[in-house]
Amino acid sequence: MAMLIRLFVQTVLSAIQQMIANKVRAFLTTLGIIIGVWAITAVIAAVTALNGFVLKQFEDFGSNRIELWGQLPRSQRFTRNDWQRVRLTLSDADAIRKNAKSIEMVALTSNLRGSRVRAGEIEQGGVRVTCIEPQFLDIDKRVVLRGRPLAESDSTDELPVCIVNDRAIDELRLNNGGVGEYITINDRRFLIVGVMETKVMGPMFGGDDAQTEILVPFRQVYKLQGQFFWIQAAMKMKPGNEVEDVKEEIRFILRKHRMLKPEEEDTFEMFIFESVLRNMRAMASGLTAAASILVGISLLVGGVGIMNIMLVSVSERTREIGLRKALGANPLVVLLQFLIEAIILCLMGGLIGLLFGQLTVLGMQAAGRSNESFSAMSTAEIPTSAIALALGFSAGVGIIFGMWPAIKAARLDPIEALRHE
Numbered sequence: 001m002a003m004l005i006r007l008f009v010q011t012v013l014s015a016i017q018q019m020i021a022n023k024v025r026a027f028l029t030t031l032g033i034i035i036g037v038w039a040i041t042a043v044i045a046a047v048t049a050l051n052g053f054v055l056k057q058f059e060d061f062g063s064n065r066i067e068l069w070g071q072l073p074r075s076q077r078f079t080r081n082d083w084q085r086v087r088l089t090l091s092d093a094d095a096i097r098k099n100a101k102s103i104e105m106v107a108l109t110s111n112l113r114g115s116r117v118r119a120g121e122i123e124q125g126g127v128r129v130t131c132i133e134p135q136f137l138d139i140d141k142r143v144v145l146r147g148r149p150l151a152e153s154d155s156t157d158e159l160p161v162c163i164v165n166d167r168a169i170d171e172l173r174l175n176n177g178g179v180g181e182y183i184t185i186n187d188r189r190f191l192i193v194g195v196m197e198t199k200v201m202g203p204m205f206g207g208d209d210a211q212t213e214i215l216v217p218f219r220q221v222y223k224l225q226g227q228f229f230w231i232q233a234a235m236k237m238k239p240g241n242e243v244e245d246v247k248e249e250i251r252f253i254l255r256k257h258r259m260l261k262p263e264e265e266d267t268f269e270m271f272i273f274e275s276v277l278r279n280m281r282a283m284a285s286g287l288t289a290a291a292s293i294l295v296g297i298s299l300l301v302g303g304v305g306i307m308n309i310m311l312v313s314v315s316e317r318t319r320e321i322g323l324r325k326a327l328g329a330n331p332l333v334v335l336l337q338f339l340i341e342a343i344i345l346c347l348m349g350g351l352i353g354l355l356f357g358q359l360t361v362l363g364m365q366a367a368g369r370s371n372e373s374f375s376a377m378s379t380a381e382i383p384t385s386a387i388a389l390a391l392g393f394s395a396g397v398g399i400i401f402g403m404w405p406a407i408k409a410a411r412l413d414p415i416e417a418l419r420h421e
Contacts, residue, residue, distance in 0.1 A: 012344065014337060019345065029309040030349030032302020033397065037353025037390040042360040043291040044386040046377065049364070051284040053376035055277065065139060066103075066272050068233040068250070073265035086267040088231040090222075095257040096233070102241040102249055107136035107234050108218050117214065118184040119172035129185055129214045131221040139236045140199070142215075147179040147194030154193075155217040163194035168212040183214075190216060243275045296393070302349070303401035306342055335407060342402020343395055350394030357382060357390075 019026040070086035090108065097106050112129040134150050136142075142149075145166060154161050162185070164178055174181045178195045198213070237246055247270065254268055361380050368378030 012340060014341075016344065019341075019348075025309060026345060026348075029306050030302070030345050030352070032305050033346050033349030033394055034302075034353040034356065036296075036302055037350045037394060038356040038360070039294075040292060040296075040393075041354060041357030041382045041386050041390055042364075044288060045357070045361045045380045045382045046364060047284055047288050047291065048383055049368075049378075049380035050376050051280070052379060054280050054284075064237040064239065064274060066235040066237055066246070066250070066270055068235060068268060068270045070231075070267060071269035073267060083230070088233055088268070090231075092254060092257060092268075093233055095253055096235070096250060099253045100249055102238050102246045104236045104238045105135040105139060106236075107133040107139055109133070109136055109232050109234055110218070110221070110230060112186070112221065115186055115214075117172065117212070119174055119181065122172050124171065124212060127185075127212050127214060129216060131218045132215050133218045135236075136215075136234055137196075139234045142199065143197040144194045145197055146177055147192070149194055149196075150215060150217055155219045158220040159217060160188065160190045160220060161193045162190040162214050162216045163196055164192055164215075165196050165198040165213040167198045168214065169195065171212045185214065185216070190214075237272070237274070243272050243278070247272060292389075300397070303346075303397035306345055306398065307401035339399065339402050343398035346394040346398030346402075347391065350391050353394075354382075354387060354390060 068088065070083070070088050072083070072086050088108070093106050093108050096103060100106075110131045112131065115125075115127045115129040117124050117127040117129070132150065133155055134152050137144070137149050144163065147163070150161070150163060153159070162183070164172075164174075164183075166178075168174065169178045172183065174183075174192070178192050181192045183190055183192060196215070235250075250270060251266065255266065258267060260267065361382055364374070364377040364380040367374040368376065368380065
């Protein structure tokens with residue numbers, strides 16, 4: 001065992017001496033490996049960061065969330081009264097609550113566009129006011145910081161209460177943290193019963209600067225606006241259900257409830273966030289695979305370069321090989337010397353490529369922190385699996401492309417080698 005270790009150490013030292021003696025050639029030999037490893041680590045870090053960013057956006061919004069709304073069939077021409085026929089109703093929501101086994105909760109919502117809000121002497125126009133059923137807070141993952149959330153009794157009793165986000169405290173200059181204050185929405189007076197955390201949507205969902213947001217009981221406003229009230233539904237899907245099964249279940253319930261004939265098109269549309277998540281995961285995997293193939297080609301080209309250089313090295317050191325074999329060197333020892341030299345060259349190239357890859361990732365992180373357009377890159381890092389893949393592939397290239405020159409060196413006839421000029 002001690003002899004094998006000594007032989008291995010001597011072989012490694014000999015390979016390193018050869019690289020030191022031919023620094024420029026060694027660097028140019030490993031250049032293909034350096035570029036390949038640099039590219040694969042940087043690409044995988046960028047794709048992983050982008051994938052994580054997208055997943056986080058959906059998790060914040062609710063990956064198990066479903067949006068449902070009335071939709072005029074595309075084959076029909078729009079008329080003035082069509083929207084009354086296709087819009088969601090309270091009975092539609094009740095049908096889903098009663099019959100959908102895959103749905104955990106349903107909340108009807110509606111946006112009051114262009115609302116005017118007054119608090120004391122402060123008045124704002126175009127405030128985002130949303131009429132909700134209480135379950136919406138859970139579906140939308142809203143956190144109430146002070147006071148209480150809207151309750152079922154607020155909606156059924158049509159109480160003029162509301163909750164606001166914490167940004168509204170500053171913009172409307174509310175006193176005492178907002179809870180217990182009165183505000184006027186479109187000339188109707190509402191009591192603030194709770195303050196919720198401001199939810200800043202990501203750029204994927206049209207997010208912008210956080211602004212005042214107010215939530216009011218759904219039925220309180222529904223009674224006032226009646227048939228002119230455009231309704232949407234936010235639903236929370238139970239875990240463990242297949243997206244297509246959930247979609248078909250909701251579709252079956254609504255078509256039956258709306259008494260649509262088989263030949264008639266759906267008069268509603270839905271968006272399931274989980275389906276987009278799956279597509280994004282598949283796209284990220286495809287991008288990683290495609291990038292890995294392209295980088296693999298680069299590494300193979302680098303391997304061919306290493307093989308050529310090692311063949312040149314064998315040719316240059318033919319007399320040395322002949323002398324060693326004449327003095328009794330085992331052909332296996334000669335083979336190992338050249339094979340280990342090729343592996344070390346590739347591993348050195350892989351380590352340098354990893355260094356450049358890490359520097360690139362640090363640049364991505366800096367760009368993500370300083371520029372909102374590249375915010376997805378702020379969490380970029382090289383996965384451990386990518387490091388193992390890069391170094392393993394580098395060592396594999398050294399073994400595969402170093403084997404032929406090593407075998408050629410081991411098979412040299414010592415007499416012919418000593419005669420070599």
